[in-house]
Amino acid sequence: MWPELEWIKDIDLKEKTTLTWALALQRSVLTPDDLNTIPFTLLCGPDLKVTFMDHKRCVVHVALDAGKKMNEFFKTDLPVDMDVLIAGAILADVGKLLEYEMKDGKSVQGNYGKYIRHPFSGVSLAEQCGVPDAVCHIIATHAGEGNMVKRSTEAYVVHHADFMTFEPFRERLKL
Numbered sequence: 614m615w616p617e618l619e620w621i622k623d624i625d626l627k628e629k630t631t632l633t634w635a636l637a638l639q640r641s642v643l644t645p646d647d648l649n650t651i652p653f654t655l656l657c658g659p660d661l662k663v664t665f666m667d668h669k670r671c672v673v674h675v676a677l678d679a680g681k682k683m684n685e686f687f688k689t690d691l692p693v694d695m696d697v698l699i700a701g702a703i704l705a706d707v708g709k710l711l712e713y714e715m716k717d718g719k720s721v722q723g724n725y726g727k728y729i730r731h732p733f734s735g736v737s738l739a740e741q742c743g744v745p746d747a748v749c750h751i752i753a754t755h756a757g758e759g760n761m762v763k764r765s766t767e768a769y770v771v772h773h774a775d776f777m778t779f780e781p782f783r784e785r786l787k788l
């Protein structure tokens with residue numbers, strides 16, 4: 614599912630990131646096959662074909678490239694921890710696996726997901742797997758809730774990688 618896990622250099626962090634996804638899949642009604650089939654959001658209408666995994670993996674690729682460029686141009690003025698960035702991008706939406714319920718053979722948002730949005734459930738899953746605070750911070754702040762707190766550099770990158778690949782699907786200028 615996640616060839617991008619290989620980009621994490623720290624073995625311990627790679628294991629804990631993998632474990633968090635395994636735990637989420639174990640607790641989810643969704644399978645890896647579902648994640649390669651269902652649309653990545655329900656907010657962009659019925660015609661959206663981009664799958665959950667296509668979007669999640671794209672965010673990790675965009676974050677990787679952005680982090681590399683920031684390190685290249687800004688050097689020690691704004692250092693980006695690439696391991697923290699990649700792990701955070703891979704885990705940002707892991708809590709979404711708990712937001713779904715099966716209803717009449719279709720995956721829909723369940724009550725748990727309404728009460729506990731995925732930034733919160735994602736942190737819960739990650740902490741159970743020993744994921745470090747700097748990465749949990751990215752999960753916690755990647756979405757709109759994160760606008761209320763001060764983000765780390767890596768959290769800013771993941772937040773924007775996520776939103777720049779989502780908002781134009783939801784609404785964009787068309788001529």
Ligand SMILES: [Fe+2]
Nearest residue numbers: 705706731756
């Ligand atoms: Fe998200």
